[in-house]
Amino acid sequence: MREGLPRCGYSPDGVVDADGDETERLVEIKIPEDRAMVRRLLDGDVSNYLLQMQAGMWIADIPVCDLVLFTDTPGLCNRIIEVRADPAMHAAFEKVVGEFCAELDAAEALLIGMGAEKQAVQGSDEAAEQIMDSIEPMAPGAGQ
Numbered sequence: 001m002r003e004g005l006p007r008c009g010y011s012p013d014g015v016v017d018a019d020g021d022e023t024e025r026l027v028e029i030k031i032p033e034d035r036a037m038v039r040r041l042l043d044g045d046v047s048n049y050l051l052q053m054q055a056g057m058w059i060a061d062i063p064v065c066d067l068v069l070f071t072d073t074p075g076l077c078n079r080i081i082e083v084r085a086d087p088a089m090h091a092a093f094e095k096v097v098g099e100f101c102a103e104l105d106a107a108e109a110l111l112i113g114m115g116a117e118k119q120a121v122q123g124s125d126e127a128a129e130q131i132m133d134s135i136e137p138m139a140p141g142a143g144q
Contacts, residue, residue: 002059007101010059013068026056026065037071046081053083058090 002008014027030049032040040046046067053065062085069079 002061002097005097005101007104008059008097010056012056012060012065015060015062016066023064024062026053026060026062027068028053028056028065029068029070031070034071034073034076037069037073037076040069041077041079044081046083050083054086054089055093057083057085058093 012026013029016025016027017023028049046069049067053067057063057065064085065083067081067083069081071078
């Protein structure tokens with residue numbers, strides 16, 4: 001969870017101390033289809049995973065994430081790619097996610113307030129329900 005933003009959580013595939021230097025690293029494991037795996041092995045493009053990894057590093061306050069591209073297809077190799085925290089992206093998360101959480105808190109407070117108002121007028125709701133229950137259902141075609 002991100003300190004100060006209790007609504008923000010992240011569940012990586014793993015957290016390890018890979019270097020033995022007490023620096024934690026996140027681990028994200030992806031199993032792309034063979035065609036996508038070959039493409040990623042050849043061009044190294046993992047951009048479709050970057051937002052998730054950067055958000056995870058920001059939320060967990062861990063500066064490194066190892067992306068594991070796994071395959072069990074004979075002839076294709078697995079790959080581990082180290083991704084480091086992007087300070088500019090993390091600053092953007094701080095701003096945008098903070099604003100979103102503030103809006104969410106305000107909406108939640110408003111809805112809770114509406115619930116309190118509903119309880120205050122519940123007597124009229126109960127009366128309406130009793131009236132509706134006492135009305136005989138119309139036979140099909142009646143009143144046409």
